[in-house]
Amino acid sequence: MKKLIILLVAISMFSCKAKQESQQFQAVENSTITANEVKETVAFLASDDQMGRGTGSEGIDVSATYIEKKLQAFGIKPYYETYRDPFKVQEMDAYNVVGFLEGNDPKLKNEIIIIGAHYDHIGTKAKMVEGDSIANGANDNAAGTSSVLAMARYFGAKKTNKRSLMFVLFSAEEMGLLGSKHLANRLKVENANLYTVVNMEMIGVPFKDRDYVAFVTGYGKSNMAEKINDYVGSKFLGESEIAKQYNLFKASDNYPFYEVFKMPSHTISSCDLSNYDFYHHVHDEIEQLDYEHMANLINQLIPGIENMSNTATQEIILNNE
Template sequence: MKKMIFILMAATLVACGTSNRINQLSTETLTSKKQRVKLPSSNPTQIAIDVQYLSSDELQGRDTGSKGIELAATYLKERFESLGIEPYGDSYMHPFQTDKATGNNVVAVLNGSDKELMKETIVIGAHYDHIGIIQAVAGDSIANGANDNATGTASVLAVAEMFKKLDFNRRKVVFALFSAEEKGLVGSRELAKQMKVNGENVVAMINFEMTGTPMVGKNYIAYLTGYDTSNMGDIFNKENETRTVTAKLPAAAQMNLFARSDNYAFYEVFKVPSQTLSTFDFTNFNEYHKVGDDITGVNAQHMSQVVDATFPGIFFMANEQGLKLKAMTNE
């Protein structure tokens, strides 16, 4: 069964049909120890559908610049359209060209409702590219990239759908799906730089990366890279009353994962809390950058649980004060 997640609010609200009443509360605090609001749950079936298509053989491993990744970008554009979420700027497609890669980021936006906080932006992102065709194993040469990172992409779509159902976010929320991460964070760096040039006041970036398999022997559902760079982990854990959401994974620090996914591009450009949620713990997935990274290794129910567990913290960051940057670490 889908898990119903609750957060604290200043007035009693019902999950469906509450848009008008929520808007009336747009100048009040959302957190109180007296009242709660139901947040929507994610749809594991839709998550599975998204991962299945993005990691299908038809897309040939989604290498940046390939026909396959163009098909993926069109699919993502159409998914945002189906959710009724507007393009960021004039188009969902944000092209870039560098000496390393040419591609398209796919970007959508929900504008904020608060007259002051709407001037601030949080970015929720994931890369949708992978490495394409590689050396064949048993006749299979397609690196489908199901866990890396169709799962993160599907998670962003699920979060976008939940925000759209709530129809409430004080800050602007940008949903950014990046190309050319595998070429060295190219797409995310280009988008971050362009947003900076355009005067976007980004205050946080939450990235989803490889969330397709449950961690082994952990009492939390996902680790957070760069854990000590901000209090983001504390917010995730405080806002979810039913379980411990996240913690610091020592292996992530040892492998410097903080600087190896698209969160880092936004940290570099905006110097704000910018971190990645992942469940790849180096023991639970053996198909990284291999042809075996296909839909059979993805647990959509687990992915839905990750989205549902982290959404209260994301919702807080879209609506409340309290997220703070700490000192930079080597994580």
């Protein structure tokens, strides 16, 4: 009887291990980002339940918990003791969510690439539009958040990165880039060895009249766009004259890192306010976005990030302007 019990336990353990290995294999095999995957994230974050994810609100707390659970499921560890990097906004508690995937090269793993997006939005509007006061923030920036989580899933499964990857979801961007300012200064004090920052913002709608998929803010400040295009083998990234006119380089969470670290730090976006009518509007809703476009954009970007993380020398550098 005792031998039978031992045999059954052994079979059970083997079965569990085989199931776990099968799930890990499937996670690696199913590495292509899908429209349904990004839509699931946007649908949660931009639902009416989250009430526009205003800083200090219950909706942003619920959103942060959702992001933490996703990172944990993807095998992305907290960078600090927990995923939350706390700071104060006036009297309100705010927190970035910061995950970390160590690189697999003994030397290059000391260099960190930040892949980020802000997950907060503006909450509710004082003036109702057609009976609606919730600024859901689907494109701005549940869309960008979904791309960071999708890339976290990909790299968490593949583990092909020689440099370390830090996945950051910033808060209080809408209040003046406060989350990224806080983290940039904290990482500077901690002597973090940052390689570059790739920030994702408003990727929910495509351009109709461009020869590129997305643009890079501050295009000429470094060779990032040129290098990513080389890495992916196409003109994936370009320069938006409209973004240049509005100085969008200084308008998102890439900018504090550029200021503090004096290094290449850019935002990638497919919306420069010319191709979307609902910026900071209650109609920035889930159904307005093109999820096939989003999935295609992320799938095209991933080889760029992968190559960026694996080059033997530092190839992403500032330009002399």
